[in-house]
Amino acid sequence: MEKTPHTSLSGKRNPARFWLKALLWSSPLLVLLALDNLLLPIGTFCFRSWESLAVNKNFLHLPGPFYPGKTLQRVETGDEGHGTEYAVEREVDWHTDARGYRNRRPETDSAEIVIVGDSMAVGSGLTQADTLGEMLERATGMRTYTFAPANMNTAVRALDRQFTRLPRFLVLEVIERYVPLLRSADPAFFGKMPRYRPSPPRSPVADAFFIRLDHLEKLAALRTTRSWFNRMAAAWVRFAFPQSASESFSISRLRMITDDKATNAPVPEEVIERCAQAVASYRPFLEARGIEMIFLPLPNKETIYWDYMEPAIEPTFLPRLIKRVRELGVTAIDVQAAMQAARKAAPDTILYQLDDTHWNAAGVAVTTAEFKKYFDSLPASVKNPGPDRTRRKSAD
């Protein structure tokens, strides 16, 4: 290679001018990112509490699915209605605990009822007081803890390791559309109970840093800016082609009920059997820990409002599944039947959010009442087994 003088960035070819202009050019972006990540509260540019608090990428080792130890109050709208004329505004508050789950108590190592579930158990679109966990606690008087969104592996591992006292009931909540995705319990995982090893105390400074870093990765300000522009760009079409009343109804119906085909699709018996076996496979492992499992399959919105479907066929998946699950010895709450009865009794009461596929406070209340009925039916010895359930001291 020919020998040549070293050419550096600080040479005579105007690199300083280049860097200055590059900085100036990128300043709008940098200012936007700085506002979002350094000055304004988290969630300013997010359209829902879920997006504000959810951990985006777990490479930062935050403990759970949401930022830990956060409280948030805001006005939000549903998933399906956001940015449209179908949006319904509501004020919600969120509280997350030290594990990064949506629980009001900052830290707990015991509960009578533990709920493991998905976004329905989290209470997407609901204020904290209307979540299943809190309603259940108020209705039964039993201390409740929600692991959601989480799977059984995560929840049971956390119970084994971090709870000094195991719960008496574990509610496995699954929204209907995810039931076929349930996997059977892995004996290698659930068979042996790991040593009690509570998490070391977390550093609030480190958590705050990681939360900000995770939030930066979301690029929330940019995404929100884009969605503002998207709405503006779409406005001319709404202006040029206003919808007639019948079309508005059609779209509103589609917003409310999202999937005609899936709900009307027949479910073969082998799928029911596979799902039921998967649910039942957890029971022996939980029983070995002294925990009663309660299966809570929640109907899809379109399952409850099936008469709006085309064609209108009453879905039978959950009743068949619940029957089979009960045959296998697992307690199951039939929310579909309860909601259908509630709908019949009060046709004007909507059980799901109008601009979202998740349930609303009325839907949660119907479910809680079913639980209450079940708990009330239990003998006193099951409900109050005595103080001997404290199984471990701080370290075995």
Add this chain to the structure above:
Amino acid sequence: MVFNSFEFLFFFPVVSILYFLFPHAWRWALLLAASCLFYMAFIPKYILILVFTIVVDYFAGRWIENANGGHRKFRLGFSLAANIGVLAYFKYFNFLAENANTIMQASGWQGNLVLQNIILPIGLSFHTFQAMSYTIEVYRGTQRAERHFGIYALYVMFYPQLVAGPIERPQNLLHQFYEVHTFDYRRVTNGLKLMAWGLFKKVVIADRLAVLVDAVYKYPQGQSGFYLALATVAFAYQIYCDFSGYSDMALGAAEVMGFRLMQNFRQPYHARTISEFWRRWHISLSTWFRDYVYIPLGGNRSGALRQFVNLFVTFLISGLWHGAQWTFVAWGALHGLYLGFGMLTRPWRDRAWASLGFAPNQRFRVSVGIFVTFVLVCIGWVFFRAKTMADAAFILGHLHTGWGELLRPKLVVENLRQLGFYTHDISYIAVALLILMAVHQMQRRGSVRDWIERQSMGVRWSIYFGAMAGIVVMGVFDRQSFIYFQF
């Protein structure tokens, strides 16, 4: 790693800054390491394929240079066989095996070739062709064999053009690795502007149109002819903006560091004939085929019929180069036929225009030529994009249906929404295509970058901020791959 990824946002400035900070003697090593990193971001182990072809062609080049007569030809043949062998195994083995199995089954023969579980290495056809052009040029005596192994490896692996070209010739690129490139404000900013323009074409136009194209071509049987035609025209712009956007980013990234790569596109949809289209579309590939296939076959030196055959064969191979599917073969064959018939009928067409009183450059004649060429190219794109020959046949057979919807724009908007192409997509595409046309119009008069330089500071910075806002707001960032990576 792709140019429109988050990783490249860090990779590119770091490599460029280091490039200027490194002493010249070690810059080749930096670029080679960066190119390896860039390539290994896809499937790391496939770097071994590159290593194999680089080693073979490096030594082949030197052996060819030192040999005479038959030995020289034999050594070239060895190098070409190694390159084509790699290409044949990774790209064509399953295609050949499937067709052989079909033929054997149809003939009642016993036997079944087992298909291999092969993932096509990214950009295999590009770097293989670039490597082959090196040994061929050394064989022809127009290029000296490279002594420096690292520099030769960099010639094959130079990251801006490694995975989707332009397919460079050794005469244009190799010597540039010995040149000293200093930081030059004007050149660096020019390169960045070209990258920004390429990114705009890719993320704003190509990736947004892809939503509509993918939805329609996924199940064409569910669409009327109007939407099939709309999706085909959309694909014409998608593939142009995707590929030329990539090329612009490659040229820009190279220019920032001081390298000059060949231009790959010159407004191909302004071509008045198919032959002109191929002088404007994927220029580095079409000139490769011209120099290494068409001319060696005899070119236009042996009469019209032979030229027709040469064109047809060249484009058949070009079709196969694009992919191991019959749809690509049909696309290549169709363009071969276009060119052949265009060549044979040209005197007749010229006479017909003349008899109507239209000179070659008269606006009406030019417009008709551009329109007809675009329609013919779009017919070709149907084969290029369709999943199967049956899909392509269905699309072409139903293009005439459903045009009544043009009278019901509200329904069209609603149907596009059902296809996932929302109202804001329509607005953005309309704006972006207007910008594309305006830039093309300006490019016909001269360099747009020079034009920007001549504007007042206010206008210049409005353009710079507008470009950034346009890309950030209108860009689609969840779809990262480039169409031509698969070739």
